Amino acid sequence: MRMQSVRWSRNTAVSLMMSVTLGSTSAFGIDGKTAGQNAGQSALSRFGSKNSVNSNISLPMTNSSNLMQTVNGATSFPATLNAPSSAKFLEVMIQPSGTGDLQQVIISQDLNTDGTIDNVHAVPSLVSGVCANGFISCNAGSWTNCKYYTWAADADGRVTEAPASITDLGGCYCINSSCGSNLVWVNSAIVLKDIGGGIVNAVHTSNTSFTITNVNTDITTITYYGQVTTKTNNAATSVAAFASSPTVDTLTGYYTNWPQLTAARDSAAISQSSDPSSFYYMISNSGAAREAQGKSSICTVDRAGRVDTTTKSFNDSGSSALCTDHLVYIRVHKVDDLTYQLEYLDTGPGGPGAAHNNCGGSPGGDGWHTVKPVTVSTPDPAKLGQLMSANFNMNNMSGGGCNSASASVDGVINGFDTSVQTGIVCPAKGAQGVSFDWSYFFDFKEDTYTEGVEDKCASLANDPDCRLKEEDIDGVVTYQNFNPTGFNQLPSCKNFTGQVGTNKICRDWWHKKRTYVCGSQQYDFSDVATRFGKVVSSASDNTANLTFQDPRLGPTGWNIANGSINLPQRDPASECEVACKTRIAKTDTQVTTTGNVTDMRVPAQSYDIFYKTCINNSCPADPGEEIVIDCQCINEFAEAATVIQTLRLAGKDNICSSGQKQPMQSR
Incomplete structure (x- = not known):
């Protein structure tokens, strides 16, 4: 651990002191x-x-x-800045299996932010696919017998899962071995983020007072730090800059009224864009922001669907006559989806049971007379069609010993083959002749679904100077840091509602968000290198001052000026920081599947090793510590390298992600 403290002073002094005005x-x-x-x-x-x-x-x-x-x-x-928070507001731990499925997902929560975990939930099934708001559970290592779940939470924020259909989920992708090898291990940060994000969204939906303040992730665990915004200390009364800040209620209200958040953001940007003293103005107009323009470009590809409704009308009218002894009933008879009949039934005073009384004969079939058959056009199987009205009218009914009347029936509203009494009554004895006008109006509507793709990434994708850095398809990260993640989004469905009904449309994707990096920002440091190189190479330290030559580039070329810096008195410096090495015996009680650690280690005794900085050339050893190396310049690089290599090999494929035991590999 030797440290050079004198030898580096010459170059370091030049590098640091050239950037300021000296003298x-x-x-x-x-x-x-x-x-x-x-x-x-x-x-x-x-x-x-x-x-x-x-x-x-x-x-x-x-x-x-x-x-x-x-x-x-x-x-x-007083300087309290945040609301009461927990060390672990929410923690999600995952454990992948050899088949790639998550065999365990354990959710730990501190519901009242008192620093104690008071709710632990273990997902009771395998997780084979991850979605933005839930997960998919299938047979291990396969994509069969799948069941679907969404994350849910009660009013206190307790998380659980609820059965769902595939149409309730979004941004789904497969993680088990049926879709690739080691997908979770390679992309654990993404998997944890998506699972945790869905859970946090469920908590927010049930209670908007919870706020996430920080997130930490390791290979199998994601931890959220949170606050309860209803308990936040408002600093507006003591800090003028926060006087116009929204209240806590307004902030939590943004969760259920997100368009208002966008409006508030735009309003703040507009108000600060003309204020040179605002942070927004200073950052957006900084040199770094201006130079960054054009380096990275974000674009989208969207599939947009719409439903248009068209109406087809079928109508006709005419006049006719009928015979009845007393009453007349009408109906719309449905033969099939395309064929209908406008019908009437003449009866005696006893009603439908006395059909054709005194009028003689029978029209056949079920005894109803057909005024007019109606045929609608064949619907397009690619469209959602429905008969919206089937109206049949008999107007101006009169004649003989009958009163005058009109009647109307709609097969869609009243029901096909449902009879309606017309209201005409013929009290005169015997059969009577009745004349009437008839008309019908059938209204058939069709919903037509159309879609188009708006590709705003085409120019960037076709530019050979642009590279795809990131891609998000329906919430699934498929490209990250210029490399594919191995995740592929699953098809998802959307509902498009028209006047007839709801069209359920399923597609491989709906929205793609991409980030391209185009070109490479080139900077010419050749002039700087020329000047710096000359200054450093010409520097001469004679203890009292530092002399050097400083080239300056002017309109006519380089001019060399001589410079000198007076140096302060320098304290004597040692070659290293004097340290000592100590150790203290410890008892190791760890137990593994092969037995107690002390049974496997030879010798059984182990030690904790410490390196300490000497004070006045004396080793500050604690009671019980044995000094292994007393105060001196210590170089323990070989031992440190051995320890690091041992740890690396010990952890090599400690978890057999393939499901098969592997031999120890040295590299």
């Missing part, structure tokens, strides 16, 4: 050094350790009973 005296340098050391020691005394950072920064910012203090401790003030 200090030795006395000024010593005063500045002393002031810097004093300021540093003052800050270190308050923030120089883990415990001091926690007590002087973290606690005052999260607990109103602890006050923040200035560096010198002279002034105290």
Whole structure:
């Protein structure tokens, strides 16, 4: 662990001191050094350790009973910034199996943000596919006998799963071995993000007062840190800059009224775009923002569907006559989906049971007379069609010993083959002749589904200078960091409602979001390299000052100027930081499937090793520690490399992701 402290001073001093205006005296340098050391020691005394950072920064910012203090401790003030939160508001742990399915998904929650996990839910089935709002469970390692679930939560935020249909899910993709090898291990961060995101969305849907403040992910676990926004301390009364901030109720209201959030964002951007002192103006007009334009481009490809409804009408009218002894009934008789008959029935005073009384004869069949057959056109099987009205009218009915009357029946509304009495009554004795006008109006509607693809990525995709960096298809990340993830989105369905009904349309994809990186930003540092190279190579340190040659590029070419920097007095420096190595015996009680650790280790005794910085050339060993190497310049690189290599080999394919045991590989 040798550290060079004198040898590097020449080049480092040149590199650092060329960037500022120089000309200090030795006395000024010593005063500045002393002031810097004093300021540093003052800050270190308050923030120089883990415990001091926690007590002087973290606690005052999260607990109103602890006050923040200035560096010198002279002034105290309240500095609580956030709402009460839990160490683990929500944690999701996954355990893949040899078939690629998740054999365990365990959800742990701190429902009241008191720092204690009070709800643990284990998903009771395999997870074979992951969706933005749920998951798919199939037979292990296959895509058969699949069942579908969405994430759900009660009013307190307790998470569970609810049976669903495939149309209730979105952004789904397969993760088990039927779709690829080691998909979860290679893309665990994406899988955890999608599972956790669906669960958090379910919690938010049930209770919008929960707010996620931070997310941490390792290979099998994603942890969410949260707050309860209904308990947030409002700083608007003490900080003028927050005077116009929305209230907590407004913020939580954005969850159920997201268009208002977009409107608020746009309003804030417009109001700040003309304010040179606002953060929005300064960032959007910074040099970095202007230079970044054109490097990365985001585009979309959308499949847009629509339903148009067309109407076909069938109508006719005429006049006719009939014979009846007393009453007349009418109906619309349905022969099939394309053929209908407009019919009437003449009866005696006894009603339908006395059909054709005194009029003689029978029309055959079920005894109803046909006024007019109606045939509608054959519907298009690619369209959703429906008969919306089938209206039959008998008007101006009169004659003989009968009163005048009119009647109407609609087969769609009243029901096909449902009879309606016309209202005409012929009290005169015997058969009577009745004349009438008839008409019908049939209304047949068809919903036509059409779709188109709006490809805003075509120009970027066809540009040989552009590369695809990221792609998200219906919420599934299929491309990341210029490489495919191996995930493929599953087909999904959408409902498009017209005047007739709902068209269920299923497609392989609906929305693609892509990020392309085009070209490479080229910077010419040749002039800078020329100047810097000359300054460094010509620098000469004679202890009292540093001389160098500084080329300057002007209109007529390079001009070389001589420069000199007065150097302050330098403290003597050692070759390294003097340290010592100690050890202390420990008892290892770990147990594995092969037995106790002490049964497998030779020798059984083990030690904890410590490296400590010497104080006044003395090793600060604690009671019970044995000094292995006393204070000196220690070089333990070989031992460190051996330990790291041992750990690497020990963890090599510790989990047999293929389902088969593998021999230890050295590389």
